[in-house]
Amino acid sequence: MLSRVNHKNFVNLIGYYEEDEPFNRMIVFEYAPNGTLFQHLHVKEMEHLDWSARMRIIMGIACCLQYMHHDLNPPVSHSNLNSHNIFLTDDYADTIADISFLPQDSSKSKSLGNNELVHSTLAPLADVGTNVYCFGILLLEIIFGKLQYSKEQGINYMIDPTLKSFKNNELDLICEIIQECIQPNPRQRPTMKDITSKLREVIAISPDQAIRRLSLLWWVELEILSIEVT
Template sequence: MYLLVSRGKKVHTVMPWSTGLSGPLSKAFVAGVPSLGRAELQAACEDFINVIGSSSGCTLYKGTLSSGVEIAVVSASTNSAKDWLDRSEEQFKNKISVLSRVNHKNLMNLLGYCTCDEPFTRMMVFEYAPCGSLFEHLHIREAGDLDWPTRLRIIMGVAYCLEHMSQLEPPVMPASLSSSSIYLTEDYAAKISDVELWKDDDKDAALRDEESLVYRLGILLLEVISGRLPFSEDHGLLVLWASSYLDGKRPLHAMADPMLRSSVPDKQLAALCDVVRLCIHSDRKEETGHGRGCEAHERRHRLVAGAGDPEE
């Protein structure tokens, strides 16, 4: 679920379920998750004209509840029950059920959902992040540069959230981990969006997903450190560009974003690059599935425990 957000006025920080919703809640579609009325969301989103973005199969709105809480509303594009398949309904329920199990300060937490047959409605309501995406701040100069302490805080927020989700039973993971799926609060704390459940019935696929997530974490770290795109026509793949620095052929400090190169402590940079090497290491062909899973967990743990309190 791609949550597109924009900068705006100061917003309230709320915990899931504490939205000050008006009126009684409807019968739970998914146990323990608040059901919001369509009329309330329609009013909050200014009659659904406050569109802030769209992606495949859904439209995104910004809204403000009567309590003053700002929200992001994701609505399925389907507007007819006959076009909404049983599988789509099952996936919608599963998504809500999964998201309801995760509550973390660095996640775009689910606040509730809305279902209605007339007019046909399937919506999910999330926290709203007012300061745009990490991608915007790294690559669109108008969004404002991020200094090194802020980048480090964002990295650690992502790492803490991933560690928390990986320890749930069953685990939960981001379906897409990139600078475009990480949003920033007014004090520039990271919020991960787009979460789904690992497929328990296919352990090999779950393992591949975990390995892919760890690799993407390594690419994200390189992007934050260097300020470069994961891929560009001019420079190719970021991971290939960074290899000479990670292999020791060039000094690590020269890899840092020129906008902040002089302000990056060498020990912090070295600690993060150690984690990057672990994340993008691909020589796993001879390892067992259990070994690969343990290694993936170790990489995440290294980022939390090792780089989480870097020496100055």
């Protein structure tokens, strides 16, 4: 399932290793040196992200989810979408990871606010509506620093205090998308294709700009590593 997701904003699956004596299993992914989105949003010692960096991350996540929902056949959704599973590259592009590899058990689903249920692995099309809901909650966290949401509390438009500046038109759009994504009825939620279309109308970041920029230094490091291995 993971090897089917071939998108530059999804963590690259490098390989799989197994050994029987001693028993060992390992899945190898590319290294994202700047930690997780959660750390940059909530850990005081980490470098905080400015407005443009957050818009780039949002665009990258949206484009990757659109690919997963609309370009793959059959479609899949990332059913454990949260800031712990968003890793940042050396130039702070986002790579979405799914690091839950236990067999799926519908009797042990995880519960979100608003009675949403998500499983611990990449899920089939039936969970796309939940995936969109999770994306809305992730937007709340990225812009407002909120870790939880409840219908009773509603959306409190107190922007993350670590943000020194922001663009009003982009903020208005994000708030509109959040409201649409967290609709109680999944049928009333937008598709990821609808969401990326709206984002691209207002946010001046193309899908190509949202992916990792490969620098000359990166290629040099890769060549050094390959020589050391051989």
